[in-house]
Amino acid sequence: EVQLVESGGGLVQAGGSLRLSCAASGFTFDDYVIGWFRQAPGKEREAVSYISSSDGSTYYADSVKGRFTISSDNAKNTVYLQMNSLKPEDTAVYYCAVILVPVIVGTTLISEPDYRGQGTQVTVSS
Secondary structure, three states: EEEEEEEEEEEEEOOOOEEEEEEEOOOOOOOOOOEEEEEOOOOOOEEEEEEEEEHHHHHEEEOOOEEEEEEEEEOOOEEEEEEOOOOHHOOOOOOOEEEOOEEEOOOOEEEOOOEEOOOOEEEEEE
């Protein structure tokens, strides 16, 4: 059974930083991407950042490029999202997720996650 457990959310002022962690377990597939999507009230799901299990390539939404960095520690089966220069519009619930077959249209990853964690709230005050 795939389990994804997030931690690290919280309240931060605009311009501040947070680091999210996702502890993953129960994987039985060889090739996937793991990372984060977010959802704010009344808004659609947005893929934020993912990293490939096979070659470490990364995806970032245009809205977070240059501010967020995804990384993984394979020994700990943990994925991190370092979020810098946070903006109020980054406020959302952030979910750790796994996608088995990622599909990118233009510059946007549109695939619905195959697995997701319970989510962690990130609130950025202005």
